[in-house]
Amino acid sequence: MLREDLQNELKNAMKNKDMATVGAIRLIIAGQKEKDVEARGKGLEKASDADLLAMMQTMIKQRNESIKIYLEGKRQDLADKEQSEIDVINRFLPKQMTKDEIEKVIKDIIAQTGASGIKDMGKIMGVLKTNYAGQMDFGMASGIIKGLLA
Numbered sequence: 001m002l003r004e005d006l007q008n009e010l011k012n013a014m015k016n017k018d019m020a021t022v023g024a025i026r027l028i029i030a031g032q033k034e035k036d037v038e039a040r041g042k043g044l045e046k047a048s049d050a051d052l053l054a055m056m057q058t059m060i061k062q063r064n065e066s067i068k069i070y071l072e073g074k075r076q077d078l079a080d081k082e083q084s085e086i087d088v089i090n091r092f093l094p095k096q097m098t099k100d101e102i103e104k105v106i107k108d109i110i111a112q113t114g115a116s117g118i119k120d121m122g123k124i125m126g127v128l129k130t131n132y133a134g135q136m137d138f139g140m141a142s143g144i145i146k147g148l149l150a
Helices: 002-015 019-041 049-072 076-090 099-113 118-132 138-149
Strands: none
Touching: 002 019, 002 049, 019 049, 019 076, 049 076, 049 118, 099 118, 099 138, 118 138
C-alpha cells in the first residue's frame, strides 16, 4: 500500500511539475530500495511497511537536525527546503501519537508484559517498534519508559 502510494504521488507530482515533491519522494523511494536490499540480505523478499515507516521517521529526524544547523548559520533558504521535504514525508506517515497517547500505550504494554524494571526496557521498545512504527517518536517513548520503570 505504502509503495503504491509513493509511486502514485510521484506520478502526480511529475504531471503537476512539482519538482520539490518529486525530489522528496525520490529520496523516500531511494531509502526504500536500500531497505529492500537490507531485507534481502536477511532472507526476506522486501522490507516491511514498518521498516519503511521507521526509515521515514529517521529521514524527518535528520531533516530537523539540518534545519537547526541551517538556521544557526542564517540559511533560511536551505531550512525551508528541508521543511518542505518533511512536509512531503509526513503525507505518507500515519497520524503521530501525542505524549499522552504514547504514555497510555506504554502503561498498557508494561501491564501486559509484566515489566518491572529498567532491564525490561528492550522488551517494551520491541513491542512498540513492532506495533507502532511510524506513529510515535521513539525517543520520547524511551524517556517515558525510563520514567515509568525507574
